[in-house]
Amino acid sequence: MESEPIRVVVTGAAGQIAYSLLYMIAKGDVFGSEQPLILHLLDIPPMMGVLEGVVMELSDCALPLLRSVVPTDDPVVAFKDVAAAFLVGAMPRKQGMERKDLLSANVKIFKVQGEALDKHAKKDVKVLVVGNPANTNALICSRYAPSIPKENFTAMTRLDQNRAQAQIAAKVNVPVASVSNVIIWGNHSSTQFPDASHGTVHMAGKDIPARDAVGDDVWLRTAFVETVQKRGAAVINARKMSSAMSAAKAAGDHMRDWFNGTPPGKFVSMGVISDGSYGAPKDVVFSFPVSIKNGKWEIVQGLVTDDFAKELLDVTGKELLEERAEAIAVIEA
Numbered sequence: 106m107e108s109e110p111i112r113v114v115v116t117g118a119a120g121q122i123a124y125s126l127l128y129m130i131a132k133g134d135v136f137g138s139e140q141p142l143i144l145h146l147l148d149i150p151p152m153m154g155v156l157e158g159v160v161m162e163l164s165d166c167a168l169p170l171l172r173s174v175v176p177t178d179d180p181v182v183a184f185k186d187v188a189a190a191f192l193v194g195a196m197p198r199k200q201g202m203e204r205k206d207l208l209s210a211n212v213k214i215f216k217v218q219g220e221a222l223d224k225h226a227k228k229d230v231k232v233l234v235v236g237n238p239a240n241t242n243a244l245i246c247s248r249y250a251p252s253i254p255k256e257n258f259t260a261m262t263r264l265d266q267n268r269a270q271a272q273i274a275a276k277v278n279v280p281v282a283s284v285s286n287v288i289i290w291g292n293h294s295s296t297q298f299p300d301a302s303h304g305t306v307h308m309a310g311k312d313i314p315a316r317d318a319v320g321d322d323v324w325l326r327t328a329f330v331e332t333v334q335k336r337g338a339a340v341i342n343a344r345k346m347s348s349a350m351s352a353a354k355a356a357g358d359h360m361r362d363w364f365n366g367t368p369p370g371k372f373v374s375m376g377v378i379s380d381g382s383y384g385a386p387k388d389v390v391f392s393f394p395v396s397i398k399n400g401k402w403e404i405v406q407g408l409v410t411d412d413f414a415k416e417l418l419d420v421t422g423k424e425l426l427e428e429r430a431e432a433i434a435v436i437e438a
């Protein structure tokens with residue numbers, strides 16, 4: 106028997122990330138090749154003309170899983186009965202900006218959308234915040250949606266994880282799928298800590314520690330960390346626009362793993378509400394390694410962190426506390 110369609114919302118649906126993401130979702134890459142979909146597309150009133158073009162293109166893709174499309178500028182319509190929400194709609198940064206410079210422009214969007222999710226979405230909706238600064242926006246969104254569990258609000262650090270795994274694959278000269286369990290700790294910002302010390306590389310039929318495969322601890326603590334921390338800025342410098350294709354791919358990966366789970370022994374990184382694990386501040390959205398089963402994530406416990414890691418975890422945690430204070434000030438102003 107065919108499954109009932111699920112409703113999925115993408116905000117910022119007329120923007121650049123959505124242009125790649127909508128196709129991936131609609132063709133079954135995220136929710137599976139058997140799951141029919143109704144796509145809700147939210148953008149702001151001046152973008153409704155552009156959105157109409159996106160709707161035409163989705164129709165012209167002739168995708169069997171896509172049962173209908175609901176374009177709208179009304180959050181009430183957009184969030185009605187949705188099972189999954191990709192919150193992409195927000196201003197992107199330009200050359201020379203840090204992501205937290207977007208806070209005052211973007212955080213109010215996530216208050217409004219939290220309120221709308223609270224009233225209109227399914228209570229088990231899975232929310233992925235992509236719009237920057239993603240961690241703090243996710244925290245604010247959750248605060249304004251008290252009837253939905255805090256665990257259902259996540260922020261995207263999967264792009265950073267994919268970048269980190271691609272850097273290691275290139276260094277070791279293996280296909281990217283051979284690299285697993287590289288962690289992104291903390292904020293999706295230039296203070297994030299990309300950590301390969303628990304990573305593995307599949308070589309000659311077995312998983313070996315990434316540190317052994319790389320054989321260069323200095324590189325892992327310097328060039329590797331800095332490249333991943335600054336990759337978003339490097340793309341902006343080159344393209345004059347921020348990452349879009351890779352961001353869409355990461356958003357799809359994040360939501361697919363959240364719905365489908367992670368294989369035994371493997372973990373992925375997600376910004377989730379912090380319980381203070383690994384000395385992170387509580388009640389901020391902090392990126393941790395998580396394993397996922399039956400649609401629920403759990404922070405992977407018991408990984409040993411050395412002094413180098415503790416120092417970097419501390420820096421990114423402090424930045425998240427500062428962002429939280431600033432976000433609350435912006436909203437209450």
Ligand SMILES: NC(=O)C1=CN([C@@H]2O[C@H](COP(=O)(O)OP(=O)(O)OC[C@H]3O[C@@H](n4cnc5c(N)ncnc54)[C@H](O)[C@@H]3O)[C@@H](O)[C@H]2O)C=CC1
Pocket residue numbers: 116117118119120121122123147148149152193194195196197198214234235236237238239261262264265293347348349352
């Ligand atoms: N977490 C991550 O790894 C990444 C996050 N980003 C962030 O994603 C966001 C979107 O990036 P792009 O698609 O490149 O930007 P874009 O400017 O191409 O598209 C954003 C869209 O959001 C819409 N929008 C603005 N306010 C809205 C609202 N209140 N409700 C619904 N839609 C609204 C805009 O009209 C626009 O169509 C930015 O904040 C960017 O910094 C980008 C790459 C990676």
Ligand SMILES: O=C([O-])CC(=O)C(=O)O
Pocket residue numbers: 197198204237264336337338340341347348352
């Ligand atoms: O760097 C940016 O502003 C966009 C983004 O979040 C990324 O590419 O990681």
